[in-house]
């Protein structure tokens with residue numbers, strides 16, 4: 001019987017998940033699996049990876065799978081783009097909000113207060129954060145951290161790690177042992 005880890009779940013569920021996306025269809029499939037889990041709608045998810053790794057692409061697939069229609073703009077210039085998540089068709093999951101951040105151009109910590117980012121991070125809803133390294137120390141631990149690395153052949157090596165109990169349960173549901181969702 002494994003001992004509980006610091007996130008309150010058995011240690012074997014806290015191990016990061018290593019995935020390979022051969023192409024964008026694999027990226028979309030993983031986003032759909034995550035979107036099927038209601039807890040994702042209240043999660044904070046960091047996206048690590050260099051320029052062009054595929055962070056925005058994955059976020060777009062996740063938001064589409066959560067029912068967002070219309071254009072999903074990259075927040076590169078605005079830093080944040082808000083989205084409305086519609087209730088699911090069966091009415092089991094209520095409507096909610098999502099906030100897609102890209103902190104690549106974030107430089108002034110004063111902006112954290114002035115632009116209201118502190119409030120957004122404290123509010124309920126899904127937070128998707130590109131370039132979280134730029135706001136290190138300003139937020140609490142993310143529920144999930146994805147690290148995406150592009151290979152020379154265009155495939156992506158992906159690592160998914162949990163930082164909270166919510167993240168650990170999402171990660172456990174994503175793990176191959178959990179079976180298809």
Ligand SMILES: Nc1ncnc2c1ncn2[C@@H]1O[C@H](COP(=O)(O)OP(=O)(O)OP(=O)(O)O)[C@@H](O)[C@H]1O
Pocket residue numbers: 021022023024025027049050051052053054055056057058102130154155156
């Ligand atoms: N899983 C994938 N498989 C193949 N190509 C991909 C994949 N993900 C993204 N791409 C391609 O890589 C390019 C860059 O993707 P994207 O804009 O999502 O990167 P990013 O990590 O958000 O970059 P930035 O740091 O500039 O925000 C796009 O042309 C996209 O089509």
Ligand SMILES: [Mg+2]
Pocket residue numbers: 055056057074102130
């Ligand atoms: Mg991007």
